[in-house]
Amino acid sequence: MQKEDIKHIGVVGGGVMGGGIAQVLAVAGYRVTIRDISEQAVEDSRQAIVEGKWGVKRAVEKGKMGFDNALQVIELISYSTDIQDLSDCDLIIEAVPEKMEIKQAVFSELDGIVKPSAIFTSNTSGLVIQEIAEAVSADRRQRFLGMHFSNPVPVMTMCEIITTPQADQNAIDAVVAVAAASKRAISMVRDAPGTYGFILNRVFAAAAREARKIVEDGLATPEDVDKAMMTGRNWPAGFFGHRGGIGKQW
């Protein structure tokens, strides 16, 4: 699978992350199918993409997206509860709940249904990619990567691309090309068994530990820790719930 071969992308799980991921892929011109497990879930996903806080209607109203681009997004995204509708996808991006057994069950099923040349990726926040990939065939493991987006995806451009020792360079190049076309800021990171969180969530967890320790040791109040980080480093939100920046969802 080369980068120019990616035409149809399957997003598995159309929740907070899957909906946002589908939206930025469609903005870039990719045909996307969102698969979720119930009619209600796919309807919620459609609703969020069209009418939601970060959706296309509001993006047009705020002058962040052209009307034609919004129509393109709506036309390019299909919704389904039938996993067979992903069979001809060139790339899969999984965004189901953060539980190893759920992700492995999803990928095991996909492996038998989606064409053998397709690339599989997981938007896990930090699970070990090689461990998730134990659910698929050895051949597919060469086309199995992490693709970690940040919430809300239409606003936060980060994309960590997580590579494994088994990963094929063509698959890596193709995923990098899709992320770049979708206007993501790409950080490459190696998968590391025994860890959780890649770059973003490891650094954040380390900082959060220090923040808690400072408060536990009685050195500063939670409010003053948050204030220091927000005013000294321009963080949009602090560890203890104080926030500024992009709004209530943070």
Ligand SMILES: NC(=O)c1ccc[n+]([C@@H]2O[C@H](COP(=O)([O-])OP(=O)(O)OC[C@H]3O[C@@H](n4cnc5c(N)ncnc54)[C@H](O)[C@@H]3O)[C@@H](O)[C@H]2O)c1
């Ligand atoms: N929310 C965040 O801030 C954030 C940020 C980065 C990464 N992530 C990661 O993204 C993934 C999804 O998180 P989310 O916040 O979007 O969760 P969510 O609960 O909003 O969405 C998960 C969706 O998956 C669906 N689902 C469950 N089982 C499924 C199956 N077998 N097939 C298809 N769909 C299924 C659910 O119905 C739901 O719509 C997790 O791994 C999470 O760690 C989340």
